Amino acid sequence: MLEISDEIPFLWRLSPETPDGFSHVSMVIPFQNGSQNLEHTIPTSIMSFSGDHEKNAAEETLEWNEDDIQLFLKLLAARHPGQVQQSPQQVTQTFKVDLSDPTTLEIVNIVAAAGFGMTLQVDDLLVSDPGDLHSQEVEVEVGNYITLHTVDGYKRGIVVGAQEDEVVCVLLEGISLGQIPLLPSEDPEAGSDDIHPHDLVIVKPHQLLPEHYSSLVPTAKDIIH
Numbered sequence: 001m002l003e004i005s006d007e008i009p010f011l012w013r014l015s016p017e018t019p020d021g022f023s024h025v026s027m028v029i030p031f032q033n034g035s036q037n038l039e040h041t042i043p044t045s046i047m048s049f050s051g052d053h054e055k056n057a058a059e060e061t062l063e064w065n066e067d068d069i070q071l072f073l074k075l076l077a078a079r080h081p082g083q084v085q086q087s088p089q090q091v092t093q094t095f096k097v098d099l100s101d102p103t104t105l106e107i108v109n110i111v112a113a114a115g116f117g118m119t120l121q122v123d124d125l126l127v128s129d130p131g132d133l134h135s136q137e138v139e140v141e142v143g144n145y146i147t148l149h150t151v152d153g154y155k156r157g158i159v160v161g162a163q164e165d166e167v168v169c170v171l172l173e174g175i176s177l178g179q180i181p182l183l184p185s186e187d188p189e190a191g192s193d194d195i196h197p198h199d200l201v202i203v204k205p206h207q208l209l210p211e212h213y214s215s216l217v218p219t220a221k222d223i224i225h
Contacts, residue, residue: 010064010072012112013041014048016057022047025112028061029099040099044109045198048116067142068111071160074143075107109198113170114160117200125150125175125195126207138208140167147213148203152176154214157201167208171199 009030014023027042064072076097097104127149138146140162148155152175161168175195195201 010069012062012064012068012115014060014062016059017050021050023050023060024048025116027108027112042099042105042108044112046109046112046116049118065115068115071114071143072107072111075110075158076104078143079103079107110158110160110170110172113198113200114168117170117198119168119200119202120195122148122150122175122195122201122203125152125177126203127151128207138205138210140205140208145211147209147211148201148207149209149213150175154209156211156214156216160200162205165204167203167205169201169203171195171197171201173197173214174199 011028011030013026013028015026017023025044025046025048027044029040029042031038031040099105138144140159142159142162144159146157146159146169148157148169148171155175156172157169158172159167160170174197177194
């Protein structure tokens with residue numbers, strides 16, 4: 001368990017780029033143990049793509065921006081009620097985090113995906129049918145959990161960016177492209193499982209379904225399908 005305050009910066013560390021321009025993303029938290037300056041590193045599954053012609057052969061360290069911090073705190077508060085103390089104005093600046101907790105590691109991956117992921121268009125993978133018409137409006141707000149109806153079933157996601165006509169989500173479950181009928185000219189072994197957990201996707205607000213469409217543990221109020 002590590003107590004974090006606004007005096008401790010959250011950092012991203014990008015590994016040296018591969019020949020094709022990708023870097024592994026890790027979270028780094030500096031802290032002191034007595035007189036020692038130490039750091040805790042959390043590797044993520046996220047790859048950052050620079051696209052620059054000049055490749056960075058050294059590690060790069062970046063401070064978290066305000067969007068990163070606010071998303072992290074909101075997800076942490078939602079999954080660990082009481083762990084992050086709320087004040088009338090804002091989240092307080094000191095809280096405790098169990099850096100070995102799988103839930104915390106998942107949150108770090110979501111925040112890394114939101115900041116470094118390459119956005120994917122998934123219109124061809126989404127299903128629209130009368131069964132998706134629901135009376136409950138989906139609140140499009142950063143940090144809220146949603147559902148996407150895909151060719152591979154109902155998939156969980158989380159909103160990490162929103163504009164008037166598009167929403168950016170981090171998928172929490174993969175979409176198997178093997179569910180899409182192939183054209184005669186397409187290779188049947190190509191493109192399988194191309195959409196993975198923590199991929200970043202762009203969708204329209206009307207394509208979002210409520211969180212309970214994809215609940216892992218259904219309740220009496222959930223939609224059974």
